[in-house]
Structure formats: structure tokens, C-alpha cells
Amino acid sequence: MPDVGRVYLVGAGPGDPELLTLRAVRLLQQADVIVYDHLVSPGVLDFVSPTAERIYAGKRRNEHTMRQEQINLLLVKLASEGKQVVRLKGGDPFIFGRGGEELQELAKHGIAFEVVPGVTAASGVASYAGIPLTHRDYAQSCIFVTGHLKDGTADLDWPSLIRLHQTVVIYMGLGGLAEICHQMMVHGASPALPIALVQDGSIASQKVVVGTLSNMPERVASENLKSPCLTIIGEVVKLHDELAWFKQTTALTPQ
Numbered sequence: 001m002p003d004v005g006r007v008y009l010v011g012a013g014p015g016d017p018e019l020l021t022l023r024a025v026r027l028l029q030q031a032d033v034i035v036y037d038h039l040v041s042p043g044v045l046d047f048v049s050p051t052a053e054r055i056y057a058g059k060r061r062n063e064h065t066m067r068q069e070q071i072n073l074l075l076v077k078l079a080s081e082g083k084q085v086v087r088l089k090g091g092d093p094f095i096f097g098r099g100g101e102e103l104q105e106l107a108k109h110g111i112a113f114e115v116v117p118g119v120t121a122a123s124g125v126a127s128y129a130g131i132p133l134t135h136r137d138y139a140q141s142c143i144f145v146t147g148h149l150k151d152g153t154a155d156l157d158w159p160s161l162i163r164l165h166q167t168v169v170i171y172m173g174l175g176g177l178a179e180i181c182h183q184m185m186v187h188g189a190s191p192a193l194p195i196a197l198v199q200d201g202s203i204a205s206q207k208v209v210v211g212t213l214s215n216m217p218e219r220v221a222s223e224n225l226k227s228p229c230l231t232i233i234g235e236v237v238k239l240h241d242e243l244a245w246f247k248q249t250t251a252l253t254p255q
Helices: 022-030 068-080 099-108 121-128 177-186 216-223 235-243
Strands: 006-011 033-036 053-056 084-089 112-116 141-146 166-171 194-199 207-212 229-233
Touching: 006 022, 006 068, 006 099, 022 084, 022 112, 033 068, 068 084, 068 099, 084 099, 099 112, 121 166, 121 194, 121 229, 177 216, 177 229, 194 216, 194 235, 207 216, 207 235, 229 235
Parallel strands: 006 084, 006 112, 033 053, 033 084, 141 166
Antiparallel strands: 166 229, 194 207, 194 229
């Protein structure tokens, strides 16, 4: 009988390895196997034990190394072999990370698991961009949504996204940005509502582009932004110029 295996679902944070939790670092140094995603930065992987097996299970838009079902079964297999497995995900595994789905499969097979939260992209990237998600003068609530529109259709709850005094953070929204901006304006948002896109948030290549709902699609095209990008919409974006503390390669002021 193999030793009892276990899966540790670990959040890698938004990119900067300094944002890893102590628990995450300890597990990376002790694990037998690391199963990691596309959004995990190279600096985070530097903490992995040199004796650990590394398995890349990255998923990009329309480009999956492994299907989600294959990843689920891989985790079951590795743990069933008695291995200590770290399932490493960018950001926090319970915020648009499909971590819950993976744990459901483990639970179904009686595999022991533990969750180690990470700094989610929303808070980590916004902080490095100098954009507070809430502010007494601008936003008293914040909402996280995924912009990965199913079949290219705009199926978000648009009325909930255009409320006053609210910050909207959109994960995986770069591909559908033009449609998102259009739909928000159609549903009543001001064309002048500030919006920021942050590419490679929290690492040296971070790039911030600031504009408005009306002009951001054009600016994104001219800046040649690429995933991973986080979108932040709301009046708090106005604070970027004043509060940006991390080195920026681009900062465009709304017009």
C-alpha cells in the first residue's frame, strides 16, 4: 500500500513571489509533485524543491494543455500513489480558479486535501497599479466578474455592473473588452467612466493603460496588450496617477 497522499490547493498570488504566504512557500519546498497553471509566474516556481516533479497544466484562451477533467483525474491519480501534491494556481484558487471543481473530484474519491488561499489578482494587481478598489469618496462596493464570455456572447448581468459608487473588476476580459464597454454604455454607464487595464500586474513587466469606456478598445489595440490582463472600471481609477507607486511602463490619462 502506498503512503497516504494529499493535495494542497495553493494560491500563487498575482505574480510577485514576495506575495506568497509562508504556508505556500513551505509546501512548495516539501511537495513531491507540483501541478501548476499558466498564470503562475517563474519567480514563484523558484521556491519549488529541485527534487519535485513539475507538471504544467496551463490553460490559456482557446489553448488548453490539459482539459479540466484531465487535471481533476491527474490529481486523484497522483495522490492515490501516495504523493504530496501541490496544485498551484495564479491568484486565489477559489476566485475564478476552478479550485472548487477540483476539490469536488478529490472529495468524491476520498482524497485528503487542504486549501491555502492566495492574494487574488483583483486586490494584488489593483494595489500595484495604485488603484484602491474601495474609497470613501468614490466606491463603497466592489464586484468581481469573469469577462470570458461564453461562445463570444455578452451574457453578463449588465444592470448590476453599472451601479453608482461601485468598482467592477473583470477577470479574463481582454478578448471581450470592446463588447463589455459597449454593453455597459448601452445599459446606461457613462462613456466617460474611467477604466484601467493592467497587464502582468505586480511584476517588473507590469503595464497600465487608463482610459474611458468610450476610448479604451481603441487604446488597447494601439498598446498591443496581451493576457494576462485585469480590467478595473470605476471612479477609483482616477486615483491611479496620484497613487501609482510601482514602476509603470505606460500610464495614459483619460480624455
